[in-house]
Amino acid sequence: MTRILVRTLLLFLSALAIINYLNACGKNGEAKIVEKEENVLIPVEVAKVVQDDISAYITATSTLQAEEEAEVVAKTSGIVQQIFVEEGDRVTKGQILAKLEDEMLAIEVERARAELLKLEHSFKRDQELFEKNLISSEQFQNTRFQYEAQKAAFEKAKLNLEYAKIRAPISGVVAVRYIKTGNMVKINQPVFKIVDFDPILANIFVPETEINKVQIGQKAQLRFDATNSIVYEGYVQRISPIVDPSSGTVKVILYVENRDQKLKPGMFARVKLLYDTHQKTLLIPREAVITEDDITMVYTVQDSQAIRKPVKLGYSTEKMVEILQGLSKEDLVVVVGQNSLKDSSKVEIVNSTSLNLGQ
Structure with missing residues (x-):
């Protein structure tokens, strides 16, 4: 009986020792995994916070219109005898565009001239007679x-x-x-139809809530798909004094120089209308900014560690965004890989050469 009790006690102690050993091995394994995870460096690309100018714009779209255009109409009737210009030709004011048959008109001029000479002779004769009181006043007035x-x-x-010669009323x-x-x-x-392409106008419609940002002479930039996105400069020429009640917008007319004649009506x-700089x-790249729970933030890198920082944004462009609060000049912000980060993550900068960071 005593021997059985001793054997049972030894088995219990052995089992307890095995359990303790396994627990110890498990904890050491987890510690090693955690330590390994903490030593993993997340690769990121960064950009420096720079100091530069940034402008704010009102954006809109427009269809170009010619400042001057004219429908040329015939001032007399007749058959078209000659056409001197074709579509696309540049003409000057007063230039002959076409000519109507004018033989009958020329004959009518000669007939009217002959009749005028006849009546002029009669008028001068009756005037002399009237001055001598040889004819009545009524007869003289009738002749006159x-x-x-x-x-x-x-x-x-x-x-x-003269109207048989059809002339250009404007240059264009x-x-x-x-x-x-x-x-x-x-x-x-x-x-x-004659159109003057230089200058050319662009009409935009600005919301009434932003019209106070627009002034006569204000600069504008215009891009066109048809000109490979070449930027053309313009300025505000006129501002409508009324608000369109159906759209809540104000018409603004932009003047655009078109000396190379590449811009066409239609x-x-x-349009980008500059209103503040x-x-x-x-400034930082737009892609550095992330939003979580309605909080705008970026990740900066300090000593190979990602630091999450809330920021306040200002004006923005297609590529850059203004930072009003939260960063300092020369800070490094993560622009690639930030979605894999959390605060205090260990990181490795993979574009240090291009940034000249000396790392």
């Missing part, structure tokens, strides 16, 4: 009225002959030709 009426008819005939480019040789045109019928433009302010 006929002479004056014929003078007007002669001037009208000459004007109609022929945008549309509506007629062909041999066509019959009537008075006031459109025959050409082109679609993306912060100089020598802190």
